[in-house]
């Protein structure tokens with residue numbers, strides 16, 4: 319086993335200064351209008367359009383002929399379905415975030431992961447560190463992640479949807495050059511010995527949510543006027559990851575963040591939060607809005623790749639997670655990220671359709687992911703971002 323990511327990784331009690339945010343980044347008291355929230359959309363019209371009930375979909379129906387689905391939805395004139403596509407487009411433009419209900423993922427699968435997840439994080443630190451993330455092993459447990467070079471008040475457990483993640487072995491430090499080695503390295507999922515049923519619960523959950531992610535990928539594409547299945551080929555050998563975010567109770571909840579403000583760098587994120595709440599989204603007017611926990615719903619957000627694909631029509635919106643003085647919190651994002659060979663650039667069909675010049679030069683996803691990964695372990699100055707490729 320390799321060197322631990324941050325071998326010394328001091329805890330809160332040992333080094334509080336590593337967690338405290340500069341005053342301008344600290345969470346402020348909630349938004350002025352507590353009623354504001356992201357749009358909530360039911361996916362039932364989609365399942366009706368393809369002639370399936372949302373109840374039938376479970377982890378066993380993960381492989382699908384998306385071309386077949388695309389043909390069905392392309393010819394569907396149902397107002398409820400057309401309305402759903404339009405609402406998704408509006409939500410992506412105005413918020414970059416929306417919640418989905420009637421999404422077809424059995425809630426028992428989520429509850430199972432939540433249960434084993436909480437049990438896992440209660441294990442002694444040394445036990446969790448046995449499957450700790452290292453420079454070589456990108457998946458597993460970590461309690462010293464940096465977001466924008468500040469320590470997050472959280473512990474995480476990451477696993478890849480395909481069982482492993484492949485990345486270029488090395489990348490050059492110049493972001494614009496986008497130069498990377500042809501040689502790649504695979505890191506495999508690391509599973510803890512305890513609690514019992516942990517791996518199975520995680521894998522079943524991810525399979526079901528991956529299916530939902532493919533549906534959302536298609537619907538978001540349609541909302542841009544593109545065919546449902548235009549982008550699915552980029553995800554056949556995806557680098558998608560699931561994560562358990564565990565935010566312990568925090569004595570100084572007004573000075574630290576569970577996850578500091580950031581945008582997700584992949585295509586789409588599907589997040590389940592528990593009933594504690596803490597996710598905040600930056601609205602277009604700059605106000606931070608709390609996303610209310612909704613039992614059985616998932617929060618979906620557009621990542622930086624969709625911002626580039628859509629040539630800025632949709633934007634990856636900043637968000638963050640607050641911590642709670644009295645309660646621990648668990649959230650489970652699945653990050654939908656393409657094949658490392660994907661060269662991300664504005665979709666040509668959209669540039670033609672909107673008569674727009676591209677806002678970005680192409681960048682390679684494997685390069686981006688590997689560079690970002692290096693930055694998660696040690697502060698590297700400014701993190702790689704899509705604006706490094708802006709034209």
Ligand code: OGA
Pocket residue numbers: 561563577582591596597598637638639649650651
């Ligand atoms: C993330 C994230 C928010 C949350 O993990 O990228 O934004 O509510 N999490 O945990």
Ligand code: NI
Pocket residue numbers: 580581582637
């Ligand atoms: Ni995020």
